[in-house]
Amino acid sequence: MGSTSEAPIQLVLNGQHVDELLKYADTILAKMKTVPGTSSQKVSIENNKPEVSVKVDKEKMMALGLRLDQVGSVINLAFSGNSDSKLTQGQYDYDITVKLDAFNRQSVDELSQLSFVNAAGQTIRLDQFAAIERTIGPAKLERKDRISSVTVSCEVVGRPQGTVGAEIKALVDKDPLPEGMTISYEGNMKQQADAFGSMGMALIASIIFVYLIMVALYDSYIYPFVVLFSIPVAMVGALLALALTMQSLNIFSILGIIMLVGLVAKNAILLVDYTNQLKAKGMKTREALIESGRTRLRPILMTTIAMVIGMLPLALASGAGAEWKNGMALALIGGLTSSMLLTLVVVPVMYVIIDKIKDRFTRKNKEEVPVVNLLPAPTN
Numbered sequence: 478m479g480s481t482s483e484a485p486i487q488l489v490l491n492g493q494h495v496d497e498l499l500k501y502a503d504t505i506l507a508k509m510k511t512v513p514g515t516s517s518q519k520v521s522i523e524n525n526k527p528e529v530s531v532k533v534d535k536e537k538m539m540a541l542g543l544r545l546d547q548v549g550s551v552i553n554l555a556f557s558g559n560s561d562s563k564l565t566q567g568q569y570d571y572d573i574t575v576k577l578d579a580f581n582r583q584s585v586d587e588l589s590q591l592s593f594v595n596a597a598g599q600t601i602r603l604d605q606f607a608a609i610e611r612t613i614g615p616a617k618l619e620r621k622d623r624i625s626s627v628t629v630s631c632e633v634v635g636r637p638q639g640t641v642g643a644e645i646k647a648l649v650d651k652d653p654l655p656e657g658m659t660i661s662y663e664g665n666m667k668q669q670a671d672a673f674g675s676m677g678m679a680l681i682a683s684i685i686f687v688y689l690i691m692v693a694l695y696d697s698y699i700y701p702f703v704v705l706f707s708i709p710v711a712m713v714g715a716l717l718a719l720a721l722t723m724q725s726l727n728i729f730s731i732l733g734i735i736m737l738v739g740l741v742a743k744n745a746i747l748l749v750d751y752t753n754q755l756k757a758k759g760m761k762t763r764e765a766l767i768e769s770g771r772t773r774l775r776p777i778l779m780t781t782i783a784m785v786i787g788m789l790p791l792a793l794a795s796g797a798g799a800e801w802k803n804g805m806a807l808a809l810i811g812g813l814t815s816s817m818l819l820t821l822v823v824v825p826v827m828y829v830i831i832d833k834i835k836d837r838f839t840r841k842n843k844e845e846v847p848v849v850n851l852l853p854a855p856t857n
Contacts, residue, residue, distance in 0.1 A: 483664060484517070484631060484632055484664055485638050485642075485664050485665040486509075486515070486630060486631045486632075486633060486642055486645060486664055486665070486666060487628055487666070488505060488509075488628065488629045488630070488649070488660060488661075488662060489621060489626055489627075489628050489660065489662075489663050490502055490505075490626060490627045490628075490659070491624045491626045491660075492625060492626075492655075492657055493624070493625065494625070494657075495522075495618065495627075497655060497658065498625060498626070498627040498658065499522060501658065502520045502522075502629050503520070505629045505649060506519075506629055508648045509629065509645055511648070512641060512644050512645055512648070514633055514634055514635050514636030515631040515632070515633060515641060515645075516631065516633075516634050517632040518629075518630075518631040519629075519630060520627060520628070520629055521619060521627060521628035521630065522618070522619060522627050527612075529588060529610070529612075530609070530611075531552065531588075531608075531609055532607060532609075533545065533548065533606060533607045534606050537605070538606040538607075541599075542595030542596050542599070542601075543593055543595050543601065548593060548603075551591065551593055552603075554575070554576065554577065555576070555582070555591055556582055557576075558574045559575045560573065560574045562575065585609055585611060588603065589604035589609050590603070621661075628663070630664070637725040638666075639666075639669055639725065639726075640725070642662070642666040646662065646666075672728050673728075673731070676728060676735065680731070680735050680738070683735055683738045683739070684705065684708065687704075687742055688701050688702075691704055691746070695749075695750075695753070699831055699835055700749055700828075702827075703745065703749050703824055703828045703831055704742050704745040704746055704749055704824070706745070706824060706827045707744060707745040707820045707823065708737070708738055708741060710741070710815055710816055710819045710820060710823055711737045711738075711741040711812035711815060711816040712812065714811040714813070714814055714815020714816065715733065715737060715807075715808040717815070718811025718812075718814075719804065719808060719811065722803075722807050724803060724807055725804070727801070727804055729801035729805045730805055730807070730808045731808075732805055733805035733806070733807075733812075736809060737809060737812040737813070737816075740809070740812075740813060740816075741816035744780075744817065744820045745820055745824045747773045747776060748769050748820070748821075748824050748825065748828075749824065749828065751772060752765045752769040752828065755768055762828070762829060766825045766828060766829070769825075770825060774821065777820070777821070781813050781814075781817040782817075784809070784813055785810050785813050788806045788810050788813075789806075789810070791803070791805070791806035794806075
């Protein structure tokens with residue numbers, strides 16, 4: 478779930494040039510501030526730290542008999558010192574720091590007079606092959622996948638994080654990214670995308686498993702489709718209930734929708750199963766559906782109303798951590814209610830349609846069977 482120090486909205490810019498990343502990060506930061514519900518907007522790297530820039534002319538350096546690693550080690554010794562050596566006394570080791578004596582790191586003049594000794598024993602100053610100047614640079618450097626990166630982040634107050642993240646993404650996508658730069662969304666945006674993808678796969682898998690179980694029970698590939706038409710009806714009711722109560726579509730409400738797949742299918746199963754039994758006794762489809770609806774209405778109402786009443790305490794809870802309970806319970810209540818009211822209409826209609834299609838294909842197959850005349854041919 479991440480730590481408390483991480484912002485929920487994070488946009489990570491990757492590119493080769495830090496200056497271009499910082500410039501474009503300021504553009505994204507300005508867009509982010511226009512989105513309602515955002516606060517504490519910031520860029521992870523502050524580009525306001527004074528520094529001394531040393532730009533080495535490699536051709537001059539090589540002509541003077543110096544190597545880049547040699548130059549870098551001497552500059553590092555001047556500014557940071559060298560602690561590779563250690564002093565051992567008994568069971569304790571002490572670092573020995575070797576550094577230049579009386580070297581002023583704040584003075585550009587002293588840095589320019591820094592001397593190097595080449596292989597020929599000649600002493601060479603730094604300003605003979607490098608340009609030294611004071612500049613303003615980033616306070617730190619970040620990398621992602623070994624490429625320079627900058628993170629633009631913000632907190633979210635008073636609005637759903639998914640809604641705020643979608644609005645920020647829409648603003649960023651309006652303008653094309655500079656060449657050689659990529660953007661990725663981290664934090665809760667990435668977690669929500671991964672979670673929603675997993676929940677979507679779970680929803681599809683639940684529908685497939687319910688269908689396969691009904692195929693085995695009904696011994697038919699057609700009539701289970703009638704039962705599946707009760708699922709969209711339940712989802713409409715679940716989304717409507719979330720919208721009317723101003724609840725967001727989050728992981729827990731989606732979990733409630735997945736639970737609906739098994740709960741609402743039982744209403745359609747009651748109708749279809751009893752209709753098939755009546756048809757097996759010789760009753761026509763229309764009369765069988767009417768009788769099935771009249772007979773199964775009471776158990777459908779009893780089971781659905783019992784489940785809705787059982788979910789009311791969760792839906793009306795207001796204590797700590799009740800938000801996720803409310804969303805799941807409201808999705809279940811809305812889906813069960815709409816399924817109870819509309820399944821008695823939608824399922825019989827789809828049953829009649831699918832039954833007609835089945836009869837049409839059966840009649841067509843019978844007509845295509847060739848008739849063989851077994852009577853002998855007439856003789857003159």
